Amino acid sequence: MSVMSREWLLTEQPASRRQAHVGQAYRTWLALRGNRLAMVGLGIIVVLILMAVLAPLIAPYDPIQGGDLRTERLLPPSWQHLMGTDDLARDIWSRVAYGSRITLMVVALVAVIATPVGLLVGTISGYFGGVVDTVLMRITDIFLAFPQLVLALAFVAALGPGIENAIIAISITSWPPYARLARAETLTIRNADHIAAIKLQGASSLRIIWGHVVPLCLSSVVIRVTLDMAGIILTAAGLGFLGLGAQPPQPEWGAMIAEGRQFIIDNWWVSTMPGIAIFVVSLGFNFLGDGLRDVMDPKARK
């Protein structure tokens, strides 16, 4: 293991494949680090992850099992209950902390499912053109023609309520914009000389798409996914709010807002606390996405 000194990372003459890759990543990191908003966004997301991992340690009460229904219902925020308690005498801070696990899971699974689908459909469509392009893009258009929440509602209604089905529904509805984006990028890339060069080396279409086109589309799609995360969290929360996402008593933030809405006038904190959590995390992803765009977008650079 070589010493990962600054000079080793930033050298213009890397001596191994690994050093070249690590050095490149370090340079991107340096650029990202210089962007204050991106670092704020990244900080928020790191806090979210820590919260999810450490939920049992930082939550003082059980998120599901409430306290004494006669004395501990709907208490305002205090030192005992940092964010107050809800109508079932559960500590809202504990529920928000455990809820971060659900939010994180939604975000991660949607990113893992929707991004590759969108990338693949878009690059294949753009690279081959012609009939392939027409068919794939019309399918994409059909998905795009419905508002995301309405389409997700339809899928959840068909699959049955529950957080897993909500994630599947959101993933199914969120890939089309990535396919569009990847296709547009591919159209500009496919006529580049370096693609012609690899074709002249006898590379198969699969190899060209996977090894040469996808890496160039990746950064703009990743940026778009990051910026969309706020919307995905909101959609998940919206499904939860409508009773079609996470089911009670799961501490999902959107569902928590829904539960609190009957007391919103007298006990504002029940809905507000999870609302603030959704707001902060969405903002974090937006900041990070903007920062990534500044650093990685090949068009913004140059």
Place this chain on the structure above:
Amino acid sequence: MSGALLTVDNLRISFPTRQGRAEVVRGVSFTLGRERLGIVGESGSGKSQTGRAILGLTPPPGRAEADTLRFDGRDLRHATAADWRSLRGRRISMVMQDPKFSLNPVMSIGRQLMEAAARTASSRTEARAKALAMLEAVQIRDPERVFHAYPHELSGGMGQRVMIAMMLIPEPDLLIADEPTSALDVTVQIEVLRILDALVKERGMGLIFISHDLRLVSSFCDRVLVMYAGRVVEEVKASDLMQAKHPYTQGLFRCLPRIEGGTRPLPTLQRDAEWAR
């Protein structure tokens, strides 16, 4: 023809980098009369930045400083935005390498040309006539068609000629041409140079001709500055360029392949760290 049209003394242009400010132009000085001055150099020599700085177009965060930067008696170092507006396009024009970015994509060529002509023409008919005459002057075969065309409908060479026409219509006193003919075919290139030549000879325009093409500059200009690594390494009469003294200039000449035949392999340029000092 009294005195110099343009005086540049100790021009320095720097850009910030992670390691502090890097100077891309380091103390360039020259004067320009009503003549054709060539600036040659390879990419990164600072020749284009020199041209831009004269028009106050150093891209931020770059910074241009000079001990003297005087155009026709006016100090350009502290020129305000309003000063620049009254100078650019009217008294000093610039033709850039890539025409695509310099033409308004949603306005027809004719309208853009007439706008440029409006300053010197008394009526719309006269402006239109001037525009068409200038299109003809830059060897556009069908001026009427180009007049009604939009920039995206033109080829690169055609766009470049339109650009040159637009810059020449206001009859500037100084024209800065940055690789104006590199995008053009050799046969058209000569025609464009003829137009520039006529403007210098007949109207007394000053011309700064920035190019990487040593052969072209030596045959076209009166005087040549050879730039290397942000400095002028040699100033020489164009006709004497073949007898240049600086090893860099000599090396640049020698490494060009020749139709009439030459040595094989071509002599390459052995760079000396001293030149950049």
Place this chain on the structure above:
Amino acid sequence: MGLIDVSGLSVTFIAAGRRVRAVRDVSFSVGRGESYGIVGESGSGKSTVLRALVGLAPVSGGQMTMDGAALQGARPAAFYRKVQMVFQDPYASLHPRHTVDRVLSEPLAIHGFTDRDARIARALDDVGLGQGFRFRYPHQLSGGQRQRVAIARAIILEPEVLLLDEPTSALDASIQAEVLNLLDRLRGERGLTYVLVSHDLAVVAHMCERLLVMQHGRAVEEMTRESLRAQAATQDYTRALLTASEGYRPA
């Protein structure tokens, strides 16, 4: 019969709804080991001829053969072992996210070579770059170094024919000389056949034994290097090119 025979080649594009006849009825023949030049201005169709040879441009008429075998439709893998191309713009012809190492290993992987490290090392030495450049990204290279990488990529499969599309027109004069010398040396060492496309008569005169002058998609005339040097052009257009390449002369 030469190594490459092109007869009556025509290429027609459909661009923005209009038919563009980029190449019309062009014929030429290149012998084994020869260096053949194609000269013309922009829009003369010179680069399109090269692209048609490797199957990157739609051929609408005529025949092309290599080694007696007809070239049409998708080319077999063996074709790319024999014919490689170097592009004009070294900034566009290298993948921006691939290291030099990756650029050079791709062709080896595609054609199933196992001794990749040794071949990459040799190719880098051959083009005068050396091992220090192996793990760099294109943005860490100058224009001349990039073009050397592109040449290394083209020769790593040990082809017989190199198609050179304006290989030096994006480079500074001093770098151009180095790259031309490199191409010259490689041809001598490996007995390569070149088809070189350029707008610069001097480059073609330096590199090629015979050349074809093209204008508006048509062949104007074929000349030898000697007749070019003797200014023995028979066509007005060639004479205009010759005059123009000498620089500016006041009217």
